[in-house]
Amino acid sequence: MNASDERTRSLWMDVLVADAPQLQKNITADTVVVGSGIAGLSVAYELALRGQKVVVIDRGRIAGGMTSRTTAHLTSQSDDGFETLIRVRGLEGAKSFYESHSAAMIASKQYRRKKISIVISVASTAIYSRPLAARQVN
Numbered sequence: 001m002n003a004s005d006e007r008t009r010s011l012w013m014d015v016l017v018a019d020a021p022q023l024q025k026n027i028t029a030d031t032v033v034v035g036s037g038i039a040g041l042s043v044a045y046e047l048a049l050r051g052q053k054v055v056v057i058d059r060g061r062i063a064g065g066m067t068s069r070t071t072a073h074l075t076s077q078s079d080d081g082f083e084t085l086i087r088v089r090g091l092e093g094a095k096s097f098y099e100s101h102s103a104a105m106i107a108s109k110q111y112r113r114k115k116i117s118i119v120i121s122v123a124s125t126a127i128y129s130r131p132l133a134a135r136q137v138n
């Protein structure tokens, strides 16, 4: 099932972010990325910056997968909390989660400097623990 088949819809699912023609002939590339969501496009972009000829292919619309549903909240926190992450993935797994998310946040800021259309606003995050106490974390 693709994201477009799911019942709930985001406000921006109907916005066409970019379009490209169907591939009509054989072409060569250093790397072929399958999937034009945030993961595929970010990888393709980084490889292209390093001089590779990259082709991105997708069975559907550009960024029409799960990426079309995101609320685009960038954080190095885990939804389930680091305690759970360490329990399930171990300390090294939790560290790499934190580091990869932090790197993605830094990369997004760099994309903005390179005039790629991206709007980032910094917001505070509050983690609520049960039952009532709230703690401001950043």
Ligand SMILES: Cc1cc2nc3c(=O)[nH]c(=O)nc-3n(C[C@H](O)[C@H](O)[C@H](O)COP(=O)(O)OP(=O)(O)OC[C@H]3O[C@@H](n4cnc5c(N)ncnc54)[C@H](O)[C@@H]3O)c2cc1C
Pocket (backbone or CB within 6 Å): 002, 003, 034, 035, 036, 037, 038, 039, 040, 057, 058, 059, 060, 061, 062, 063, 064, 065, 066, 067, 068, 069, 070, 071, 072, 073, 074
């Ligand atoms: C409601 C909601 C809110 C979210 N909010 C956030 C948030 O605030 N912050 C956050 O970080 N994350 C959020 N997420 C998660 C985030 O959206 C996803 O983790 C992210 O978009 C996944 O990107 P992706 O590129 O891996 O996958 P996708 O965007 O799904 O891209 C995969 C692409 O690959 C294509 N594809 C798959 N298989 C093939 C194939 N065999 N051949 C050709 N093409 C193929 C698909 O068509 C699709 O376009 C949210 C998710 C949801 C559902």
